[in-house]
Amino acid sequence: MYDTDDFLAGHIDHVLQLCEENSTEETQFHDIWSNQCIELWFLLHFSFMHADIHRTEYWPKLSECLKKLGAGEYEKNRKDMYWILRPYMEAAIENAKKLDVLNEGKTASQAAPGTKVHELIEKLKPYLGEG
Numbered sequence: 868m869y870d871t872d873d874f875l876a877g878h879i880d881h882v883l884q885l886c887e888e889n890s891t892e893e894t895q896f897h898d899i900w901s902n903q904c905i906e907l908w909f910l911l912h913f914s915f916m917h918a919d920i921h922r923t924e925y926w927p928k929l930s931e932c933l934k935k936l937g938a939g940e941y942e943k944n945r946k947d948m949y950w951i952l953r954p955y956m957e958a959a960i961e962n963a964k965k966l967d968v969l970n971e972g973k974t975a976s977q978a979a980p981g982t983k984v985h986e987l988i989e990k991l992k993p994y995l996g997e998g
Contacts, residue, residue: 868899868987872922876976883975900975901982906941908984909948911962912955917969919979960985 871879879900886896901907906925910916913932929941938951952959963985970978 868984869901870904870922871900871902871975871979872904876974879976880974897983897986898975899983899987901984902975902979905984907980908959908963908982909941909952911966911982912952912959915962915965916980917966956988960988 869882879902882898882900886898890896904922904925906922906929907916909929910925910932926941933939933941933951936951938947963982966978966981970981973981975981975983
């Protein structure tokens with residue numbers, strides 16, 4: 868799982884190739900990315916977003932959403948983010964799937980904004996008590 872940040876497009880897109888090359892019948896590797904950053908995934912819990920903005924612009928938007936919930940400002944590596952976002956997980960998954968439709972046929976580097984975090988969350992839901 869990785870953010871695309873400002874890495875070169877070739878490096879970002881090469882991860883999928885590495886996953887495919889190193890997967891076996893017993894072990895499957897998946898490229899779970901967020902373009903540009905994990906904060907996109909967090910914002911999708913509150914609303915659909917399809918504007919391609921720089922990752923530094925996500926933080927103020929996320930702080931605004933959190934303040935409306937009475938949860939204060941956003942900080943990187945906040946330990947309570949899962950618990951704050953958990954009630955809105957289904958909305959985030961649906962919003963991420965909408966981005967998938969808009970990004971169909973694009974590579975990870977071209978899918979801006981875009982994320983595959985929802986694919987990991989859907990695999991983990993049975994272990995999270997989410998069904």
